[in-house]
Amino acid sequence: MNYFDVTKTCCFTGHRILKKDFSIEQTRQEVLKLLNKKYETFLVGMAQGFDLECLKLLLELKKEKKLEIIACIPCKNQPEKLTEKEKEEYNNLLLKVDQKIYLEETYKVGCMHKRNRFMVDNSSTVIVYKYVDKGGTYYTETYAKKKNKKIIYV
Numbered sequence: 001m002n003y004f005d006v007t008k009t010c011c012f013t014g015h016r017i018l019k020k021d022f023s024i025e026q027t028r029q030e031v032l033k034l035l036n037k038k039y040e041t042f043l044v045g046m047a048q049g050f051d052l053e054c055l056k057l058l059l060e061l062k063k064e065k066k067l068e069i070i071a072c073i074p075c076k077n078q079p080e081k082l083t084e085k086e087k088e089e090y091n092n093l094l095l096k097v098d099q100k101i102y103l104e105e106t107y108k109v110g111c112m113h114k115r116n117r118f119m120v121d122n123s124s125t126v127i128v129y130k131y132v133d134k135g136g137t138y139y140t141e142t143y144a145k146k147k148n149k150k151i152i153y154v
Contacts, residue, residue, distance in 0.1 A: 004041045004068065004122075010034050011043035011072075011119035013140040014050025014129030014154075022129070024053050026154040030127055031061065041068045043119045044097070046078060047136075048086065050129045052093065059096050071097040074115035075104040116140040125150040 010031070031042070042058050045051045058069050071094055079090045094100065103118060104111040116136060120126060126144040128151055130137045144151055 004070075006122055007124050008039045009041040009043065009123045010039055010125040010127060011123040012045065012051060012054045012127045012129075013116065013119075013137050013144075014054075014127075015131065015135070015137050016047055016049035018049050018053065018129075019131060022053075024057050027054060027127060027129070028057055028061075030152050030154060031057065034125065035061070035065050035067065039125070040066070041070060043070050043072050043123060045115055045119060046071050046073050046090070046094070048082070050137075052090070054127070055093055055097070059093070068099070069097045070099045070101060072115050072119050073100060073102050074111040075107045076102055077106050080107075112136055113139060117143060120144045120147055120149060123149060125152060127152045127154060129154050 044055045044058070046055070055069065058067065061067065062069065079087050082090060103115045116139065120140060120143050126149050128137065128141050130141060130153070132138070141151065
């Protein structure tokens with residue numbers, strides 16, 4: 001059951017570790033292009049690294065643009081292993097999203113993949129930050145290709 005238009009929805013997948021030359025600017029340009037194409041909804045997985053950088057970008061753009069941000073959270077205890085400072089940032093960001101969707105009550109093997117599949121299944125476009133063919137980002141990119149989603153690399 002979708003309560004938003006999948007054809008006007010984008011999600012993000014990317015590595016937790018950002019390379020030194022990473023810049024959010026290309027992602028900003030791609031999101032602006034999507035907003036110009038009447039995209040309305042953005043799904044964010046709430047992982048450290050690329051996900052949270054995209055969330056910060058979306059919150060910044062939301063000050064001037066009409067868009068909805070949905071946090072797609074694999075489990076309610078996702079931030080459990082973060083440092084106190086990271087937990088504080090995570091929780092502050094989470095307060096600013098329009099909606100929260102929890103895929104599992106607590107961590108279970110496979111809940112991250114479940115979150116990633118949910119985001120891809122409920123989007124028409126996936127913005128990908130990937131520099132190695134392994135891990136959750138690679139899995140999600142491969143899944144998005146199988147589902148014939150538009151993929152934008154940044």
